[in-house]
Amino acid sequence: MRLTRSGDYAVRCLLYLALDPGRGVVARKEIAEVMNIPAQYLGKVAQTLAKAGLIGIRQGARGGYELARTAGEISLLQVVEAVDGEIFLNDCLHQLDICERRPVCAVHRVWGRARKQLRDMLGGISLAALVEEESRTAGKVCGECPATRGQTLEGKGE
Amino acid sequence: MRLTRSGDYAVRCLLYLALDPGRGVVARKEIAEVMNIPAQYLGKVAQTLAKAGLIGIRQGARGGYELARTAGEISLLQVVEAVDGEIFLNDCLHQLDICERRPVCAVHRVWGRARKQLRDMLGGISLAALVEEESRTAGKVCGECPATRGQTLEGKGE
């Protein structure tokens, strides 16, 4: 029950592209270095993102990637599902022949609700909102998330 | 981003045990047959569930499984996490050394919120609630979930 690395990379990549909108095409190599993504692997992910219509790709010299839409029009859900596939949580929700219990089963109905709730939340968050939140909290340690709890920013200047 | 088969099996197994509370120990073979679970595999899942304190196991002749607590005291979240591990969604939430972005990153904060929302929902649903919902909707086709949408119960008597 976790996001794959590919999905994580996709989000990071898109987030970087959303950082300064007017910039145009950004080289894959730059994105990969700044965002700590294996460059070749990012290529694969980018192809998927391009097929989903989230980024545009320019080949050849001075090539690279750019957002295909504005950062406000791309939701986290779109990014994740483009790369990892549609979120279903429970197999019984789309693998219709997998289970005999369907006519009587309350379980997948619960998963259906959970799924909707999760997708609604991710769908409601745009890249623009992420960028805005990052800049708003820049330099502050986030107290609500376990990752930064109790840390300081000493020596984290990089 | 999906529940594993093991998790699905665990839910089915516990749900079956919750169906009639006063029954005592139920043979693994029976559970496996009724719920369409490979019997040996169910054994593995059951051991995990037992370690988590969700079921009790009786070995030997007339052995089998039974709920270790009442159906109202076991939540879907407990079942799923016992088998599939704690739900994290994003690696950055628990793999603290995986990512350099942590001090500035808004992404994992969003995942943190999504995670809490999902776990809260699953944690709020008990086996008893599931059983009640199943009996309440017995014989009716569920319109809200994709699995049964547009179907009828004709020929689904089994």
Added chain:
DNA sequence: ACATATCGGACACGATTTGTCCTATATCGG
């Protein structure tokens, strides 16, 4: 034309998932 940079398929490798098999061990009933 040449240098640059992505495409896209093939491939490698480890981890995870999903099972099965087999022997040991525990329990019940007589």
Added chain:
DNA sequence: CCGATATAGGACAAATCGTGTCCGATATGT
């Protein structure tokens, strides 16, 4: 106590998936 029953628990197997690299082909800017 004996024998039948039924799970424990480790080993093992196969398939799938996730993650990443390599390389020739292709597209683009100068």
